[in-house]
Amino acid sequence: MSFFINGNIFLYIVFILVHNGNGEECTKVKSDQYYSCEGRNLTYVPTSIPLFIEMLDFSFNFLPSLQKSTFPRLDYLKRLDLTRCHIQYIADDAFHNVRNVTTLILTGNPVSYIGPDGLNSLLKLHRLVLVNTGLHSLNIQLENLTELQELKAGTNNIQSIALPPFMINFNNFCLLDLHVNNISTIKLNQTSVLRGMRANITLILSRNPILHIEPGAFQGIYLEELNILGAFVSSAAKRDGLKALRGLKVGRLSIGNYNFKKTNAAANYLDGLCSMIFKEIYLLRIEKFVSEDMYTCLINATKITLNHCYITAMQHVPFPNLKELYIANSEEPIELEIYHLHSLEKLVVVENRPTLLKGLNYMPNLQHVDLSRNNLVFSQFDCCTQYFIGMPNLRSLNLSDNQNMYLSKNPFAGFSSIEILDVRFTRLGFLSRQFELFKNLKNLKYLDISYSSSNILRTMTFGHLSHLQVLKASGNHFQEDALNYVFVNLTALEILEISDCGILNIEARAFKGLTRLKHLFLSQNKLVVLDFVTHPYVKSLTMLNVERNTISSISNYVLQNLPKNLSVLDLSFNPFDCSCSQIAFISWITSHQHLIQQSNNLFCRQLTQGSKIRVLDYDIESxxxxxxxxxxxxxxxxxxxxxxxxxxxxxxxxxxxxCILLRGYKVSRLQEFSYDAFVIYSSKDESWVMNELLENLENGIPPIQLCLHVRDFEVGKTITSNIIDEGIMGSRKIIVVVSQHFIESSWCRFEFEVAQSWLVMQGNANIIIIILEDVEEEKTKKVFGLHKHLKKNTYLKWSGNPLSKMRFWIRLRKAITTGN
CATH class of the missing domain: 1.10.10 (Arc Repressor Mutant, subunit A)
Known part of the structure; x- marks a missing residue:
């Protein structure tokens, strides 16, 4: 213990210095149950944190030592994040006051000592994260944590996967993450606890320098997942290691390299896969992937993922149990001929080099097909029925981001079961009348033809798609008045995207019958007005996006008749007219920021080159x-x-x-004043004025005579006359006491405006501002001229600190007594 303290004396000096600094308060995030103190320069956990919070992010602060008194009592806290808090010492019962935590994150802390009972008070802990904490072994005192489910200890210096014997009773334990450690050898005696556990464990050993696995080390073990990506020092070590895994049963096996290694792979280095039993396999960047030899080891798999592998075809292996096949980023051109995979339910072949598609024929169980981003060309004679034959259960078809797709007469015959069709960014060639294109897709719910170079005519009707809920047609061209006809009968439509289509105007009848339409995207068009949103056809709208159009303003009629359910309106990057004639529209924007998405991206139209002015920053005071x-x-x-x-x-x-503004009260500057200063203040702040201001000025040396309306105004004279004659004209200086009450008082605002106008006419600047309490900047704009005055002139701020008070009275006296 003494060694620990002496060895870290410098760290504790830094701790003391930081402790004497100013830490920032924590803030509520999203809900009352989640608070964040991330990076606030805190050296303690504030007691002001509500007792009922469930999540606390205290990362990137300074807590070198965790003691029993470190945390206030937080009985409802479930998640505690202490990432990179410089924690070195964890005392016994350090988490006593947060004993109900289920997730504890200690990532990036240089922990050098954990007391025997440092963690054992966390009886309900499910997830413990000890990534990059300097651990050398898994021999941690966790006996009481029988509810533990996940232990993440990656990026440390652990050399063995052996778990403490007591963990054999952790019945719910399911994840052991040991990625990027220093594990080179796995022996039979190191896996005894894993073998005895009841739960199905996920074991992550990726990026460990494994050199040797003792044969039988995993015999009779069932793992939910084994991740050994990049986990061997050589292909020879991988060959021998995989053979040593004989007898292992695993749900998902992930194997391969994060980068291709320019070395000669050992012959048949993946043969060991044949001695294991697995349901799913993920292969990443496998060297010398010989398809016919390898597929025999994968024969019983239900899911195969081949990412960045050297493959060419899968023509001769039946794969009787295969349900999902993923092929991505192939390093060789693929000849896709997989009609023999009759059990296949999902096929994803994406982002490959030029792919030859001979067709997907007679696959009765196939439901999802994704052939996007393969540079495919669907010829005019075959698309689309000739490519997809005998698939009665096909639900989803993604052909997006390919080259060309020629649609002949009735191209989707036999596709009645499809619910999702995506052909965005694939050039469509229409070789038949457009009204016949989608007539067979009666169950279609999602259709995306965005940026397909389509010239949409009145005859391209979507009227057969009575179940369509989402239609995306952005980046195309609507010819003439086609917009008024193509959406007829889409009674189930909820989302419509027709952005970047060059649309100049939209008539209300364009959306006739779309009674369920909720989200409408019209960005990057050329719209000037939004009159169509007032029509009952779009009464169900909750979101409207019209960013990057040519809208300069929106009429009061439209603003007053927006759909009642509208909760998001995006007007970003339109050239708005910022002038006094549009003050009602600008005021509406300011008061409806909760409705307007990205209100900071609303800019005034630029008449000359220069910096952009935000609509919210336009000065409407003038x-x-x-x-x-x-x-x-x-x-x-x-x-x-x-x-x-x-x-x-x-x-x-x-x-x-x-009268003040017109006449300016051109009184001689040599007139005699009855008072040194006239005080403008709210009657609700009278106690401070009488007890502090009057007491310190009038009873001070020399005494300063104040004019107070409550005491010095002439009885029987109108208030306005008293303000002008007795207060403003009868005093050398004017003191303004700004507070929340001042902002809300119409008389205070009047007194300040009159005083300001009078002093401007006289050419003087004799207003002294006292900030009695902090007022939001936006609220100061309610008083004409106050916001600008505070920005351009020095003012005094009241503080309860004794030293600050002394400076306050010295500066105030000096301001009153100097000048004319």
Missing amino acids: CEHIRRLTIVLSICAVTVLSLGAVLTYKFQFYLRYG
């Missing part, structure tokens, strides 16, 4: 001020001419303000 001034002047004129004294009294607020 428009508001002009509008307010116009209203005030109009009211004054109407009042004087028509209603006289009665209306003058009623609207004195506006009249006096207008």
Whole structure:
């Protein structure tokens, strides 16, 4: 213990320095049950964290030592992430106050000591992550953790897969991850605990330098999965190691290399696969993959994945049990002729070099086919019925990202069971009348013909697709008025994508009958107006995407009649008109940011080259001020001419303000003032003004005479007259006490605007701002001129700190007594 402390004295000095620094508070993420303290420079777990949280991310902070008092009591905490917190020492019962945690992550901590009972209080722990923690063995004190299901100890220096004997009673244990360790030898006595466990274990040994496996080490063991990708030092070691796995039963076997090795592979180095029993096999970058020899070892597999392997064909092996076949990134051109795989249910052949497709014939169990990204060309004589014959249960067909696909008359005859058809980014050639194309796809639910170079005519009707729920046709061209006719009878349609189609205008009848339409994508078109969204045909819309069109504004009628269920509206990157004539639309955007997706991507139209201005940043205060001034002047004129004294009294607020702006009160600068400063404040902040401001200024040395409305305004005189005559004109300086109450007070806003206007007319800058409490920046914009004043001028901020108070009063006195 003393050695540990002495050896890390420097680390504890850093700990003390950080502890004296300022850590940031934790924040709620998504819900009340999930809090994040990630990277907050914290040296302790804040006690302010709610007791009921279920997930806590405390990663990238500084907790070199975990003691019993480190964590506050969090009885409901299930997931605790302590990634890279510099943890070196874990004392006994360190997790006593979080004993109900089921997932503990200690990744990247240089743990050098764990007490005998350091982890044993976590009786409900299911998942323990000790990746990159400096472990040398699996001999960890975990006796009490009988509920443990997963142990991840990758990227350490572990040399043996031997588990502690007590783990044989861990009945729910199912995952042991030992990737990137230093395991070179696996002996029979190291697997005794694995052999005795009841649960089906997943064992990950990838990227270990395995040199030797003792024959019989895995005899009689059943593993859910064995991952030995990149786990042998040579092909000879792999050959001998696979043979030593004789008698192993495994659900999924993953074997191969992460990179091709430019070495001569040992002859028949994969023969050992024939001595194992497995259901699924994943082969990655296998050297010298000889198909006929290898397939005999895979004969009983139900799922085969060949990724980056040297294969050419699969023509002679029946594979009686094979249900799923994946071939991706083949290093050789493939001749795909697999009509003999009668049990196959799913076929995925993607991203291969030029593939020769001779057809998928008479495969009655086949349900899913993915032939995307293979550079295929479907000729005009065969597509599509000649390529797919005798597959009555085919549900999904993906032919996207190929070269050309020529559609002859009735190309999908016999495809009545298909529910998903994807031909996006494959050029379609129409060799027949378009209204016949999809008439046999009566059960189709998903259709994607995006960017297929299609010229969609009025005759390309989707009317036969009464069950279609998703239609994607972006990147094509709708000829003339085809948009008004092609979607007829798609009564089940919920998602429609027709982006990047050059659409100028959409009439309401285009969506007639689409009563279930929820998501509509119209981005990258040339739309100017959105009048169609007010029609009852689209009343079910919940999401509308019209980004990158030519919309400059949206009328009030459209805004007021948007579909009631609309929850997402994307208007990004349209050239919006930012002017006073559009103040209603801009205000609507500001107040509906919860509805507008990516509101930060709304920009004003650029008339000249320069930086973009966001719509949210457009200064509408000037428009508001002009509008307010116009209203005030109009009211004054109407009042004087028509209603006289009665209306003058009623609207004195506006009249006096207008008079100040017009006349400017051109009073001599040499006049004598009755007060040193006039205080503008909310009556709800009166206690602070009387107990702090008045007490320290008027009773100080020298005394400073303040003008307070509650005390110094003349009785019987109107409030506006008192504000102007006694307060503003009778005082050398003006003190403004800004708080939440100040922002919400109409009289405070009036006093500040009048004072500001008066001082501008006089050419003085004698306003002193005191921030009594923090106010959100957005709320300061409610008071005309306040937001800009705070940005351009120095202000005082009240603080309860004694030292800060002293500086506050010195600076305030100086500001009042200096100048005119």
